Amino acid sequence: MDSIFTTCEHCAERFEAPTRSAGGLTNCPRCGQATEVSGGSDPLWTALVGLALAVTVVAVTIAYQAGGGPAAAMTFGVCALIATIQRLAA
Numbered sequence: 336m337d338s339i340f341t342t343c344e345h346c347a348e349r350f351e352a353p354t355r356s357a358g359g360l361t362n363c364p365r366c367g368q369a370t371e372v373s374g375g376s377d378p379l380w381t382a383l384v385g386l387a388l389a390v391t392v393v394a395v396t397i398a399y400q401a402g403g404g405p406a407a408a409m410t411f412g413v414c415a416l417i418a419t420i421q422r423l424a425a
């Protein structure tokens with residue numbers, strides 16, 4: 336299995352972690368605390384974030400053009416963003 340080097344954010348221990356955990360959390364072998372694994376640029380995740388932003392922009396535009404005004408547009412946009420994130424996280 337491929338592995339990458341990462342540094343513990345708590346004790347600065349440098350250790351190898353599986354490549355699949357990049358951008359996520361793994362437990363440090365020295366201090367045992369969860370630490371973030373560097374090098375996480377998952378193309379799928381980047382695409383999903385882009386999709387969430389696009390959905391938000393569309394939602395804001397639709398709400399604004401429907402005559403709801405800026406406050407309603409922002410509320411609608413935030414709701415759409417939260418709904419998208421919840422769907423992606425599920």
Ligand SMILES: [Zn+2]
Pocket residue numbers: 343344345346347348363364365366367368
């Ligand atoms: Zn550590």
